[in-house]
Amino acid sequence: MLLLTTTGARSGTKRVNPMMFLREGDRLFVFASKGGAPTNPDWFHNLVAHPEVSIEVGTDTLDVLATPVEESERARIYGIQASRFPGFAEYQEKTDRVIPVVALDPR
Secondary structure, eight states: OEEEEEEOTTTOOEEEEEEOEEEETTEEEEEOOGGGOSSOOHHHHHHHHOOEEEEEETTEEEEEEEEEOOHHHHHHHHHHHHHHSTHHHHHHHHOSSOOOEEEEEEO
16 A cells, blocks of 8 residues: 545645555556546546655655656556556446556656
């Protein structure tokens, strides 16, 4: 789990969201699954508007740039997460939208 701190797209208010992540090499990825709901979670809209976010992983706090990944990489990364945590495969099956995958790269 990590804590993702975003800035509200309209309000400018800081928001903290706990979420699962995938570490691949030096990169971290989070998933805008919202349990398979038909819309993306609010935090996703916030980080698209303000991609400079911070995360807490364990005892470390990092400033990162959040970037939605392109479809070819998205499918690969989401597939890895779904194989490790089958709930993610169920989320994708429950919705018509493509669940975004977001890379969190140090800035």
